[in-house]
């Protein structure tokens with residue numbers, strides 16, 4: 369079945385090709401292209417190559433790829449890992465979460481136009497058919513189908529999370545306190561590894577929601593036309609630019625600082641109760 373009714377190919381400003389979801393009215397990797405954005409925002413910022421090559425195991429190095437979509441982030445990560453590992457055998461698990469594989473199937477139909485997919489067709493077919501693929505002997509790539517926000521997280525705790533759903537306006541279930549709390553539970557278990565999570569947002573409300581769920585949160589690198597993005601972690605010292613007292617002061621006067629709960633994605637100021645919870649977060653202790 370063709371997916372042309374739901375998706376279309378678009379040419380981005382820089383000339384690269386990407387995919388637009390007609391239903392969601394959103395273009396993937398709109399900032400740059402399906403190779404550059406995954407590299408800048410996720411792979412390089414999280415120092416994936418360095419962390420994978422320094423991983424001593426024996427447990428696998430685990431990546432959660434939330435919102436697999438047409439697999440730009442996953443494929444970029446796999447390419448970087450294969451290059452850095454060469455013949456070295458470090459067990460890697462990539463867990464991709466996706467509510468609908470239509471975007472990936474559309475991408476496969478247009479692999480020739482979407483350059484980043486060239487050479488990966490077999491792995492993607494395997495992933496779609498069997499739910500698991502082995503893009504190289506030490507990399508296990510698993511597909512978890514369904515709504516991520518409603519799934520028990522049975523994969524091992526991750527070292528790296530690519531958090532890439534659509535925007536809160538389209539995908540409120542993915543951005544609420546309940547979902548960020550479930551993820552926080554996985555990465556804050558006593559035996560969980562150091563973990564970082566990257567996302568293109570700069571929204572005050574999203575950052576407040578992440579903090580109230582437990583995450584440490586900082587400013588992320590620029591990518592494309594976005595001057596600022598967001599990086600979160602289970603360890604404060606992994607953040608280059610943690611949100612600070614000046615940011616807290618702006619939260620107070622912001623008209624978009626209300627944390628997201630349930631499917632409520634309305635803009636609003638933060639309540640006094642939530643602000644009190646926010647300033648009690650360990651990230652802000654000792655700041656003045």
Ligand SMILES: C[S@@+](CC[C@H](N)C(=O)[O-])C[C@H]1O[C@@H](n2cnc3c(N)ncnc32)[C@H](O)[C@@H]1O
Nearest residue numbers: 435436437438439440441466467515516532533
């Ligand atoms: C912006 S696209 C992802 C782009 C992709 N990461 C890439 O690098 O090519 C967002 C994806 O998140 C998926 N998604 C949205 N809500 C979801 C949910 N509740 N659970 C799992 N996946 C979801 C969408 O179906 C869509 O494919």
